[in-house]
Amino acid sequence: MNDVVEQDPQARCNEPCSMGYRKGPTEGIHACCYRCVPCSDGEVSNITDSDLCHKCPDDHWPDERKVKCIPKTYDYLSYDMDIMTQVFYVISILCSAVTLSILTLFILFRDTPVVKANNRTVSFILLTSILLSFLCVFLFLGRPVDITCMLRQMSFGIFFSIAVSSVLAKTITVCIAFKAAKPSSYWKKWVGGNFSSSVIIICSSVQVLICVIWLSVSPPYQEYDMDSYPGKIIIQCNEGSVIVFYIMLGYMGFLAAVSFVLAFMVRTLPDSFNDAKYITFSMLVFCSVWIAMIPAYLSTRGKYMVAVEIFSILACSAGLLGCIFIPKCYIIIMKPQRNSKKHIIGKSNHDIIFQ
Structure with missing residues (x-):
């Protein structure tokens, strides 16, 4: 007789729940x-x-x-995983090389009228600050750490403030030069490199002071965002004091707005002083980029927020470089006959101011 294996009866209304x-x-x-x-x-x-x-x-x-x-996977602007990082890297290298080439060209032709016009020292400072602005993009690429989080915003703010202060100094130089060209003008005593240098130092020092306060009160630091995107840990920089961050941006925007208004007011001066036209275009590009950047920056997260800021830095730096210096480079390289004091004096009834 075969053994009968008894089993407990199982009554179910449904199948067992599977894993998950x-x-x-x-x-x-x-x-x-x-x-x-x-x-x-x-x-x-x-x-x-x-x-x-x-x-x-x-x-x-x-x-x-x-x-x-x-x-979870780590998410940031990686050199190995993100095509955006590689694109920004290449663009920054190329723009830095172009800026360095223009700076070298200006140094080689430093005694020619086109370079000397409207203060060549300020032009050298402006080119150097644009070069540093392109290079500071590398602080935004790769995995963020505490030191890069502190340096990226500070360097970006200071370098751009020097650049915009230089543009403001060039604009004021144009205004003073036109007024000082009149006989017995009161403005003659303001003509000179010391005044332009003072404008740059004072305006840039305010931004440096803002950054020092930022570092003292609540500096940026690295943080891990584990909740914004499912399955990802976003390695990002916390700006510390958001208020000081926007004060830094606001001050830079104020300098740009003042430069734009002044350049727009004097854009119709004689040809000897038409650097104001190029400054107007450059400040128009600068302001347009940053006005468009703010809502895009606030509506993104993680590496895309960083990408928006990098794009803005590259676009503004390229706008300053292209609008102000490319026309001068065209004259130096392609129209050398126009790069003479005789040509400029003959073209205008006013004497250009050389520094």
């Missing part, structure tokens, strides 16, 4: 009846008919089946 699900209550009266509910985001279940799902650690995330926890 948990039991959920139903409105039925039978205790054996339940429904299978998928585990919530960030939770897993690795047994059949589980009563509960278990939350993954902060640095882990469920796999597609919600059966096990897997490490």
Whole structure:
């Protein structure tokens, strides 16, 4: 006689819940009846008919089946993983090379009228600050750490303030030069390199002071954002004091606005002084980029927020370089006959101011 294996009867209203699900209550009266509910985001279940799902650690995330926890991926502007980083890298290198070439050209032709017009020293300072602005992009690329978080915003703010202060100094030079060309003018005593240098030093020192206060009160630091994007840990820079950050941007915008208004007012001066036209265009580009950048910056997160700021830095720097210096380079290289004091004096009834 064969042995009969007895089995406990199992009464079920539904099939067992598979892994990745948990039991959920139903409105039925039978205790054996339940429904299978998928585990919530960030939770897993690795047994059949589980009563509960278990939350993954902060640095882990469920796999597609919600059966096990897997490490979250780190998200930042990586040199190896992001095509954006490589594009920004190449653009920054090329723009830096062009800026350095223009600076070298201006040094070689430093005694010619086109370079000497409207204060060549200020032009050298402006070119150097534009070059440093292109190079500071590298502080925004790669994995952020505390030191790069502090340096990236400070360097960007200071270098751009020097650049915009130089543009403001060039604009004031144009105004003074035109007024000083009149006989017995009161403005003659303001003509000279010391006045332009003072404008740059004073305006830039205010931005340096803002950055020092920022570092003293609440400096930027590295942080891990684990909640903004599922399955990713965003490595980013916390700006510390957001108020001081926007004060820095606001001051830079104020300098740009003043430069734009002054350059726009004197844009119709005689040809000897038409550097104001190029300054007007450059400040128009500068202001337009930053006005468009602010809403885009506030509406993005993580590496895309950084990408918006990098694009703005590159666009503004390229705008300053192209609008102010490319026309001068064209004259130096392509129209050398126009790069003479005789030509400029003959073209205008006013004497150009050489520094």
